[in-house]
Amino acid sequence: MADIHANATRFHVHRLSGDGTGAAVVFLHGLVVDNLSSFYCTLALPTAQAGHDVVLYDQRGHGRTERPPTGYDAATAVRDLTALLAALDLDERPVHLIGNSYGGTLALHTALARPDLVAGLILIEAPLSGPWIENMLDTLSVAALDLEGSQVPQELASIGARKAARLTATADALLNRTTLIDDIAASRPFTPADFARVRCPVLAVCGEHSELVPGARELARHAPHCTVRVLPGLGHDVLQGGTGELRRAVLDRLAEAARRQPEAVTV
Template sequence: MADILANALRFHVHRLPAVPAVPAVPGVPGDGAGRTVVFLHGLVVDNLSSFYCTLAVPAAQAGHDVVLYDLRGHGRTERPPTGYDTATAVRDLTALLAALGLDERPVHLVGNSYGGTVALHTALAHPDLVAGLVLIEPPLSGPWLENMLDTLSVAALALEGSEVPRELASLGARKAARLTATADALLNRTSLIDDIAVSRPLRPEDFARVRCPVLAVCGEHSELVPGARELARHAPRCTVRVLPGLGHDVLQGGTEEVRRAVLDHLAEAARQQADQATEAVPV
């Protein structure tokens, strides 16, 4: 783990090298490893740890270099009072990739919930930087955004001045106390809610500009399924996978199914890259 300075902010970053490395492909620059895969987590109480065992370690074992980081204000990354809009999140990510020396070749982005929104916006703003997208329960519709803002606002009011974090700590529930304190700090002492409130939902014409391969994974009972299917109607290379019996918590409730879907998607992308490289090698 390391702290990396990017976009004038200190980010908490964890990298997992590919183990084992994929055999070298003639004509492909680099050491033969699969693509770099960057994981982006969700809002408020989430951080990079939600991906570590569920997807990150399996991706590294499948031959991909893995990058996980805590988003602005989350986990162990610095928590400035402002800058929680999607455009700034995209600048954070691109600056972080540059600081890590990973801006020379396209990377795959895997985003859960709000992390999927950041990933999609990054692909639109920097198409040459993104080789592919995996969007797990991505919030792509206006109604979901309104519901989320209502939920965050209610949570902010409940946490303001609350003794819950101290009480949890006194009971020995240190992790729960830490997460509750983080949520209070983000919701009540930063511009996070206001920044999200002014975000513009993506439209069909935006989806049509997404040219990289996209896998959207949703739970059967999630209110985000219509948005994912709308994305697939307009993005030319998008596939939607709906997991039966699950809701928004597919990463926890359907870990094995999500893992298989993500690794299959990355493997197919690697095969296509290898085929393209082989065709480009002079005979």
């Protein structure tokens, strides 16, 4: 693990090296209580063991990365990622982005803003439509009110629940002392025209009972190289609840990509 400075921010980064025969893969985690650790055993380690070079990082304000008071909009997240790729010397050839939940949204934003840097997308339960994002904002706003001035982190720490205490304190700091909620609320939703501009291969994975299936299918209707895979019996818990099947889908997609020489995508 290492601290990397990019886009005027200190990022906590973990790299796992493959055997040089695979692709370069970057994982993007979800919002608030999530961090790079959610990928480590589920997907990242198996991906590296399959020969791919893996990058995990705590996004701005999350995990062990620096928490600036501002800059939680999608455009800044894209700049964070592109600056991080440059700092890691990974900006000379396209990389594969794997995003879970809101991390998938950011992966798609990156493919639209910098298609030259993205060889392929794997979007796991990614919110792509306006209504779901509005519901998420409502949930975050309620959580912010509940956490403001709360003694829950201290109470959790006092009974030895250190991880839960740390995650709760991080959530409080992000929701009540940064512009995260306002920045997400101000974001423009994706349009069919946006989806049509995605030229790299996309695999969108959703749980059967997830509210996000319609958004994934809308993406597939417009993006020329998008496949939707729906995992039976699951909701928004695909990463944890469907790890085995998800892992096979991810490794199959990356193996297919590694068999062909990645080329920069131009528009």
